[in-house]
Amino acid sequence: MGKITLKHVNKSFGDVAVIPDINLSIEDGEFVVFVGPSGCGKSTLLRLIAGLEDVTSGQIDIDGTDATYLPPAKRGLAMVFQSYALYPHMTVRKNIAFPLKMAGLPEDEQEKKVQNAARILNLTNYLDRRPGQLSGGQRQRVAIGRAIVREPAAFLFDEPLSNLDAALRVTMRQEITELHQSLKTTMIYVTHDQVEAMTMADKIVVLNAGNIEQVGSPLELYHRPANLFVAGFIGSPK
Ligand code: ADP
Ligand code: MG
Numbered sequence: 001m002g003k004i005t006l007k008h009v010n011k012s013f014g015d016v017a018v019i020p021d022i023n024l025s026i027e028d029g030e031f032v033v034f035v036g037p038s039g040c041g042k043s044t045l046l047r048l049i050a051g052l053e054d055v056t057s058g059q060i061d062i063d064g065t066d067a068t069y070l071p072p073a074k075r076g077l078a079m080v081f082q083s084y085a086l087y088p089h090m091t092v093r094k095n096i097a098f099p100l101k102m103a104g105l106p107e108d109e110q111e112k113k114v115q116n117a118a119r120i121l122n123l124t125n126y127l128d129r130r131p132g133q134l135s136g137g138q139r140q141r142v143a144i145g146r147a148i149v150r151e152p153a154a155f156l157f158d159e160p161l162s163n164l165d166a167a168l169r170v171t172m173r174q175e176i177t178e179l180h181q182s183l184k185t186t187m188i189y190v191t192h193d194q195v196e197a198m199t200m201a202d203k204i205v206v207l208n209a210g211n212i213e214q215v216g217s218p219l220e221l222y223h224r225p226a227n228l229f230v231a232g233f234i235g236s237p238k
Contacts, residue, residue, distance in 0.1 A: 001063050021058075031187045
């Protein structure tokens with residue numbers, strides 16, 4: 001589970017087509033990176049998939065079902081927010097359990113899922129702390145834990161590392177890649193950072209002004225960029 005298909009997706013704000021017409025298939029288990037310069041529509045595209053914005057026209061299928069007008073909670077996807085979105089007054093346990101509590105899951109089942117997420121993320125010994133008592137990397141892992149407990153068909157990341165320092169970014173990149181390798185769940189990861197895209201992705205989607213310039217593996221994009229925009233952006237020698 002975790003196949004997502006966009007068919008002629010258009011998103012306009014007033015007269016402006018921020019996303020004119022996108023067709024894209026994301027396969028189950030893929031790590032897909034949306035990359036492109038600031039303002040090119042990466043966040044908008046992710047929010048359309050998440051259901052946080054409605055498409056103006058077109059269709060979004062999730063696992064073969066038309067999900068175009070499903071509310072976010074019914075799509076089975078989990079957005080990972082930046083770590084500053086944690087609740088400072090709640091313990092790590094309560095932060096991670098929050099979506100389960102909202103869904104009305106019994107407390108013993110919440111605890112089981114929290115323990116499982118904490119084990120995956122090496123947070124077992126930190127469950128009683130508050131976010132302010134954690135390192136930046138640990139805080140980021142708590143934000144990911146909140147998504148893991150929902151057992152989503154796909155994880156959606158919108159520049160999750162952009163407020164971390166350079167060294168921590170490299171570590172977290174590696175951790176998210178390892179998480180993908182162990183969970184094998186579809187991940188869609190938005191970034192404006194080419195290095196992040198090239199090191200993390202199975203498949204890169206290069207966006208420019210709301211259009212897809214090229215879709216391919218990091219090696220394909222590097223060795224066979226479709227045009228000068230891709231070559232320039234990826235830094236390949238065309
Ligand atoms: P990115 O994430 O790639 O930086 P965004 O998806 O945030 O880009 O934005 C793409 C374009 O859509 C930008 O020009 C932005 O100003 C515009 N945009 C995004 N959200 C809105 C909105 N709610 N109303 C009007 N314009 C918007
Ligand atoms: Mg953005």
